[in-house]
Amino acid sequence: MNPVELLSGVLLGAGALFVVSGGVGLLRFPDFYTRNHAVGVTDSIGAGLILVGLLLQPISWQTAVRLLIILLFMTLTSPTAAHILAHAARRDGVPVWHEGYRRR
C-alpha cells in the first residue's frame, strides 16, 4: 500500500467518523443550536474529508474536476445553511440550552 492510498483511506475513515458523530449529535444534543452544529459538521467537514479522500483515489481528471466542484459547492452552501438556520431560530426566540435544563 503506497502512501497516497493510505492517506486516502485515513481521510475517508475520518470523514465517515465525522458523519457518524454528526448523526449521533443530531440525536443526542440537547437543543436546536447544538443539533444544528452537529448537522453542520456532517455536511462540511464530514463530506469534505470524504471528497478529498476520493480525490486521492486513482480517478480520471474529469471525475476529479467534478469532485472539486462538488467540494466547492458544499463548502459554500452547507455553512450558509447552518448559519441561516441558527439566525432564523435566534430571531424566532428559540431558547439556548444551559446546564441543568431538560432536553427539548
Add this chain to the structure above:
Amino acid sequence: MTTFALINVTLLGILLATALAIARMRALYEATMLAALLSLVTATLFVLLDAVDVAFTEAAVGVGISTVLLLGVLALTRSWEAVTSQRRRLPGLLVVVLAGGALVYASQDLPAFGAADSPVQLHPVTDAYLYESQDEVGIPNTVTAVLASYRALDTLGELVVVFTAGLAVLSVLGPLARPEQTRPGADFHLADYRVIRVITRLLLPFILVFALYVLFHGEYGPGGGFQAGVIFATGAVLYGLVFGLDRAQQVIPSWALWLFICLGLLLYLGLGVATMLLGGSFLDYDVLSPGHPETGQHLGILLVEMAIGTTVSAVMAMIFFSFASRGASR
C-alpha cells in the same frame, strides 16, 4: 451483488420509514421537508437502476421546485394539519388498503427484476431504439433520442400538460383570480443578512449556467429541457426569496414570463408545422437539413429542448411568484 442488494434494501427501508413518518406527522413544514427526502431517496434508487435521466428529473423537480412551491403554499395557509376524527379515518384506511392491495396483486404479474425474457427486452423496438438510433438520430444519449425525436409527439403532449396545469393553477390561485391583491411589504428581507446575500450572488451565475449546460448537453449526457427549465426556475426562485419579490419582478417582469410560457409551446408546435411545410411529417426533423438528416435531427432536438425549457421554467417561476405575492388569507 450482495453490496448492491444491501444498499437497495437500506434505501427502500429509509423510503418506507419516511413515508410512514409523513403519514403520521401533523406539522406540515416538517412533512414537506420529509417529502423532499423521499424524492432524494427515490432519485438515488433511480441512479442505482441506471435511469440517470429519470433520477435527474426526480432530484430537480421533487427535491428542488416542488419543495419550494409547497413551502410557498404553506405560507398562505395553516401549517398544521387538523385532527381527523377516528370515524372519518375508516374510509381513508379502506381506500389505502384496497389500492395498495391491488398494486401488490398487480405486481405479481411483473417480470422478475432484470429478467431477460420480459416484453421490454424482447420487443423489436428496443433494438431499434438502442442501435438504429445511432445511425438515424446520431446522438449518444438514447433517452434523449427517444424523448425528443422518436416520441416527440408524446413529449409535446407532456409540454401541453405542463402548460395547461400552469394556466389552471394561475387562473385559480394566481394573479388571474384576484389581480389587485398584493402582499403588504415584508418587515425584513433575507438580503439584509450579508452571508446569504453574498453566497446567493456567488452561486446564482453558476446555477443559471448549469441550467444552460443541462439544456444543451442533453444529447450527450443525462439532462434536457425539463430538468434545465426546473433548474433555471430554481435560480429565479432563489433570487426572489433572497432579494424580495419587487426586485425579482424588475429583473423578470410578469409579462415576460407570460410571453415565455406561450413562446415555448408555440416554438414546439411551430417546429412541427415547419417540418410539415418542408415536406416531412409532423416533427420529422430529417427535412430540416436536406441531405444531412443527422444535422436536421440535432437541430430539431435542440429546438425542442429549448422550447420545453422555456415553457417549464416560465411556468414554475410564474407559479412561485404568484403564490409569493398573494396576501395570506387564513
